[in-house]
Structure formats: C-alpha cells, structure tokens
Amino acid sequence: MTYYRDLSPYEYGESDRPMVNVGWLGRGREFPTGPVAPTVVAGLARLAVDERNVYRGWHECEFCDAESPIEFPGPEGSLLLGHAEVHITGPDGVVYAAPTLILHYIEAHEYRPPTEFLSAVAQMTEGRLVERGDRWELPMGGRVVEQCLVDHAFSLRCDEAHLIRIEGPMTYWDSNGWPHQVDPDSEPVGMGVLLQLLRRTVVSAEAAGGLQIEFDDQSRLQVEPDDYEAWSYAGPDGMRVVSLPGGDLAIWQRKP
Numbered sequence: 001m002t003y004y005r006d007l008s009p010y011e012y013g014e015s016d017r018p019m020v021n022v023g024w025l026g027r028g029r030e031f032p033t034g035p036v037a038p039t040v041v042a043g044l045a046r047l048a049v050d051e052r053n054v055y056r057g058w059h060e061c062e063f064c065d066a067e068s069p070i071e072f073p074g075p076e077g078s079l080l081l082g083h084a085e086v087h088i089t090g091p092d093g094v095v096y097a098a099p100t101l102i103l104h105y106i107e108a109h110e111y112r113p114p115t116e117f118l119s120a121v122a123q124m125t126e127g128r129l130v131e132r133g134d135r136w137e138l139p140m141g142g143r144v145v146e147q148c149l150v151d152h153a154f155s156l157r158c159d160e161a162h163l164i165r166i167e168g169p170m171t172y173w174d175s176n177g178w179p180h181q182v183d184p185d186s187e188p189v190g191m192g193v194l195l196q197l198l199r200r201t202v203v204s205a206e207a208a209g210g211l212q213i214e215f216d217d218q219s220r221l222q223v224e225p226d227d228y229e230a231w232s233y234a235g236p237d238g239m240r241v242v243s244l245p246g247g248d249l250a251i252w253q254r255k256p
C-alpha cells in the first residue's frame with residue numbers, strides 16, 4: 001500500500017473534491033495505536049459497503065500474512081478488504097479517504113485513526129437509522145446484548161437505550177447453523193434457546209418489513225412481517241421503527 005501520513009492531502013486516486021488521507025499505513029512507518037469503540041468500527045464497516053475508487057488489484061496487509069483478500073464482518077455478509085476506499089464526510093465538511101484495509105488495521109494491528117475521523121464516523125452512524133435501498137439498518141452493530149426479556153414477547157436490550165421487541169414467530173439459527181422456530185405465543189420455555197444471545201455482540205440489524213439480526217458467533221435471528229406488529233425497535237432520542245401489519249415500516253427519528 002502506498003504510504004501517506006494521516007490527514008495529508010489525498011492524491012492516490014481520482015477525486016472531484018479535496019480529501020484528506022486516513023489509514024494509508026505502510027511497512028516501516030510508525031502509526032498511532034489505541035482502542036477504538038466497537039460501535040465506531042461497526043459504523044465504519046457499514047459505511048465501507050459503499051466502496052469508492054475501486055482498484056483493479058488487491059492490496060495486501062504489509063504487517064501480517066493474512067490471506068488476501070482479507071474478510072471483515074459487515075452488514076451484508078463479509079466485506080472483502082483491499083481493493084477500494086471508503087469516503088467519510090465530517091460534520092465540518094472535511095472528506096476523509098481511507099483504504100478499506102483500515103478496518104483490518106484497526107482490528108488486527110490496533111491502529112487508531114485520528115480522533116476527528118472517528119468522530120465523523122460516529123456522527124454518521126451512531127444513533128441514526130441508515131437507509132440502504134429498500135432496507136434500513138438499525139444502529140445496533142457493535143453493541144452487546146445485555147438483557148433478554150421474556151413476557152408474551154421476546155426482547156433484546158443493548159446499551160440500555162436500544163430495545164428490540166419481537167411478538168411474531170421467528171427463526172433463530174444458532175452458531176452451528178441449526179434453525180430453531182420460536183413463537184412467543186406458545187409455551188415460554190420455547191424461548192429458552194434464545195438465551196444464547198445474552199452477551200453476544202450484534203454485527204448488524206436490518207429491517208425490510210421483516211427483521212434480520214446477525215451476531216458475532218455467526219448466529220442470526222429472523223422475523224417475518226405478520227398481520228399484526230411482528231416486531232418493533234426503540235432507540236435513543238425517540239427513534240423508533242415498527243413493523244406494521246402487512247410488512248410496511250413506520251419510522252420515527254429526529255432530523256439530522
């Protein structure tokens with residue numbers, strides 16, 4: 001990978017606007033390290049689905065012998081890193097251009113991008129629903145399931161402020177890929193299998209009438225829309241998504 005200092009002017013590929021470099025690491029060059037919040041990493045993975053300046057070949061990691069292309073868990077299955085960039089616009093209008101390998105550098109090599117870049121990612125993804133075609137991503141990626149609640153529904157709570165409540169029948173594929181049909185309307189003990197979700201990290205949660213949530217142990221939960229409110233999501237700042245009878249979504253969120 002060509003090395004560029006963080007926050008230097010971008011010049012690697014085509015650009016119709018000024019951008020600055022982030023995450024163009026190279027062998028033999030020092031880079032800052034430190035913790036990056038899992039929600040920010042998940043947010044960056046969401047944004048990296050929108051690949052920019054796609055290259056012809058694949059760049060490898062120069063710091064380890066990870067097989068190229070390097071895979072990274074993303075909202076639509078694995079992202080393949082190393083042949084494109086992710087462009088992020090900060091609240092002050094600065095545009096950051098990073099190679100998608102930045103996700104691997106953060107995860108495997110403890111690289112810590114500049115704070116203003118991390119803030120821009122957080123601003124764009126945290127606490128916001130992201131529309132992608134006919135589906136919406138709930139801001140759950142990177143969050144840990146802290147509570148499983150059972151009444152006449154099954155609910156998952158992450159970070160206090162994020163609650164998903166499921167009243168309709170669902171399918172849970174456990175980490176071995178075995179499907180379990182769970183109906184909150186039947187015997188409560190049937191929901192026991194879902195307790196495996198406690199303390200798991202959400203990789204992505206996507207709504208398109210139905211709801212699909214993926215977890216870090218490869219397990220996933222799917223709810224189909226129904227003729228009543230099959231599921232709902234409540235987040236911070238009054239953010240709310242409800243699966244309406246028939247499968248349309250009702251969405252509330254503050255203006256950006």
Ligand SMILES: [Zn+2]
Pocket residue numbers: 061062063064065066104108109
């Ligand atoms: Zn590496």
